[in-house]
Amino acid sequence: MAHFATKDGGRVYYEHHAASGPTVVLIHGWGMSGDYWAPTVATLVANGYGTITIxxxxxxxxxxxxxxxxxxxxxxxxxxxxxxxGVTRVVLNGWSLGAAVAVFAAHALGSKVAGLVSTCGATPRYTQADGFPHGGTAEDVLGIGAAVRADRAEFFRALGKGAVGEGASEALSDWLERGFLDSGARATETLNGLATLDQRDILASFDFPFLSIGGAKDTVADPAIAGFAAQCAKHGTLVTMPTGHSPHLEDPAGYHEALLGFLRRAA
Structure with a gap:
């Protein structure tokens, strides 16, 4: 466990579980933290992979x-x-908004990237545009900040429930709600970037394998986005799970089976 001192004067918390095998960088969704990757970290470490959560x-x-x-x-x-x-070979795995982060980071890391995973990702777009009829509108995204300011507790209670599919446990939705409530007062400034984000050209430029995991019951990210992303990438594969927006938490066994299979091929 450590804090990294950034070039602009702040500190970012991360955890690095080192291993002799490839390292998987797990990038959480908006408002969450690396703690929401805990079951995945434990599974990856048990299978010989290093992990970094941020x-x-x-x-x-x-x-x-x-x-x-x-x-x-x-x-x-x-x-x-x-x-x-100092790791030299990584697979990046981003959940929700974290997938958009992962695409930008993969572009910057270049040859160090062995593969990329989007877990119910908000990439290559999250809102509708020419040639992209999926998702909601930019106005929807930009309106979230006002909704949070108006009634933070109620908004995040609803979002915690919406971030899992029908049939998920109340304990899981409560855990997600607590994560959202613990986010900073200005966290919606990060979310605002999804209003105009367009990573289609970047995603199409990658030569490494790409796995897009979507949730058939996802009401946060249009499930069609996962399919579009897989088709956009040169070496894309789509896996659709019978879950909502949090497949790694709703169905960890099925999710980890898909992830480990991809890692064996990519890394």
Whole structure:
């Protein structure tokens, strides 16, 4: 466990479980923390893989008062921490907004990347645009900040329930709710980047394997986005799970089977 001192004067929390095998960088979704990867970290370490988890600036145990809370800034932190710990071969796995972070970080890391995973990812877009009829609108995304300010507790209670599919346990939705509530006061500044994000060209440029995992019951990220992402990538594969927006928590056994299979091929 450590804090990384960023170039713009803040501290970002990360955990590095070193191993002789390839390292998987696990990038959490908006408002969460690296703790929500705990079952995946335990599974990967047990199978000989190293892991790095990072709390986004503005979330978890990282500083909250950064001037820049953009998706690109979070991706720079991922790049800098990978460089700092000295690993030479990584697979990046981003959940939700974390997938957009992972795409930017993979682009920066270049030849160090052995593969990329999008878990119910908000990439290559999250909102509708020419040639991309999926997702919601930019106005929907930009309106979330006002909704959070108006009734933070109620908004995050609803989001915690919405982040899992029908049939998920109340304990899981409560855990997610607590994560959202613990995010910084300005965390929606990171989320705002999804209003105009467009990573189609970047994703299409990657030569390494790409796994897009979608949830058939996902009401946070349109399940069609996962399929579009897999088709956009040169070497994309789609896996659709019978879950909501959090397949690694709702169905960890099925999720880890898919992830480990991809790692054996990619890394």
């Amino acid at each position: 709390d986004h600036r503005g979330c978890g145990r990282s500083d909250r008062d950064f001037a820049d809370l953009s998706i690109e800034a979070v991706a720079r932190d991922v790049f800098d921490i990978v460089e700092h710990v």
